[in-house]
Amino acid sequence: MTTKFLKKENLGKLIDTLIGEGSIFVAPRMGARQVVYAPVSKFEEIVFDYIIPINSFKEFLFPQTETVAAFSIHKEGVDLRGVEIEPKETVIFGSRPCDAASVASLRAVFNWDFKDEFYNRREDKAVVMTVACTKADDSCFCTTVNLTPDSQKGSDILLQETSGGDYAVEAITEKGKGFMDRFNNFFEPLPTAYSPLPTVDIKPIAGVDVQKVKEWLKDTKHYENPLWQELxxxxxxxxxxxxxxxxxxxxxxxxxxxxxxxERIKNWDACQFEFFTLHTSGHNPRDTQYKRWRNRFMCKFNFYPNKFSSRGCVGCGRCIRVCPVRLDITEVMEEISSLR
Ligand code: SF4
Ligand code: SF4
Incomplete structure (x- = not known):
């Protein structure tokens, strides 16, 4: 597809137009202490110098909490009412390629044995505008899980920063192309001379072999390996x-x-919580923390890729950055890769 050019001043006009039409514009902005993906109302709120927001943008496709039904009980019976959602168009600007790649992972699980219309309708109305990475930190490891800092996966539009602060822009999907055609007054022809900034060079972690990790996890005799308690x-x-x-x-x-x-409410939950698998009987199949952590790791590198042929981990490094005890998932990948 043809590469276009988005000047920063036109990005501001694009935001004003979208917000004027009632759309939500999500972009990296300053949160309480760190850069977060959050709705912005004007260009000036956007942070352009960032590595990756501390949150992911999944909350705009899969909210932390949402009502899915309402009920009332009276002497004639139970009245159960479903909730119909009509999401607004949500443009996610400044996504990083790893985050964009996670959209396929979410879509896979939310359409596995049941089509979750709450998720699907939101994702259908989302336009993911990814900016290729020119910087990374020690926690980034996308190339170790076979992605790249300019990967197109999951993006509708891919932007490459230029030395002048503008962007070279490419539509990746039909949705992205439709969006750029709709606003073709802001997406201009590519100038003959422009200087794209080089994408960051992230070396895959030498000691990690993702395929080997997957094979090791798949072998059920390793499930009770005492190594898990140590890891x-x-x-x-x-x-x-x-x-x-x-x-x-x-x-x-x-x-x-x-x-x-x-109301019946759907809330984020976490397999790391003790009560997540607690049965009504009182039995808990994951009754200690190492079993819960083992499940998370298994989910990322065994269950997910086997079940959905999509990634359980996109190498964003957030779990390393936010962990209060600095439990580094890549160190566990290295440890398992080193086993014979
Ligand atoms: S497991 Fe960690 S590095 Fe992988 S996608 Fe999740 S937060 Fe990112
Ligand atoms: S952030 Fe760290 S301490 Fe908290 S559940 Fe995850 S691995 Fe455990």
Missing amino acids: ARKCIGCGACTFACPTCHCFDIVDEGSAFEG
């Missing part, structure tokens, strides 16, 4: 890694209200 020894079960992770998707359904009326 996950530091984990305190706070769940920060799961909430920050762009591909983690577990949720719980609870009824809130009185005995006679209320």
Whole structure:
């Protein structure tokens, strides 16, 4: 598809136009202490000098909490009412390629045995505008999981920063092309001379072999290997890694209200929490923290790729950055890769 040019001044006009039309414009902006993906109302709120926001943008496709039904109980019976959602168009600007790649992982799980219309409708109305990475930090490891800092996967539009602060822009999907055609007054022809900034060079972690990790995990005799207790020894079960992770998707359904009326609510949950697998009987198949951490690692590198042919981990490094005890998932990958 043809590469176009987006001047920064036209990005500001694009935001004003979209917001004027009632769309939501999500972009990297300053949060309480760190850069976050959040809705912005004007160009000036956007942070352009960032590596990766501390949250993922999954909350705009899969909200932390949402009502999925309402109920009332009366003497004639139970009245159960579904909730129809009509999401607004949501443009996610400044996505990083790893985060964009996570969209396929979310779509896979939310369309596995049941089509989750809450997720699908939001994703259908989202336009992912990814900016290729020109910087990285020690926690980034996309190339170790076979992605790149300019990967197109999951993006509708891919932008490459130029030395002048503008962008070379390419539509990746039909949705992206439609968006650029709709705003073709802002997406201009590529000038004959422009200088794209080089994408960052991230070397794959030498000691990690993702395929070997997957094979080792698949071998059921390793499930009870005492190594797990050692690898996950530091984990305190706070769940920060799961909430920050762009591909983690577990949720719980609870009824809130009185005995006679209320709402059925879907909330983010985390496999790192003790009560996540607690049965009504009192039995808990994951009754210690190492078993919960083992599940998360298994999910990323065994269950997910085997079940969905998509990534459980996109190498964003958030779980490393947010972990209060610095349990580094890549160190576990290295440890398992080194086993004979
Ligand atoms: S497991 Fe960690 S590095 Fe992988 S996608 Fe999730 S947060 Fe990112
Ligand atoms: S963030 Fe760290 S301590 Fe918290 S649950 Fe995840 S691995 Fe465990």
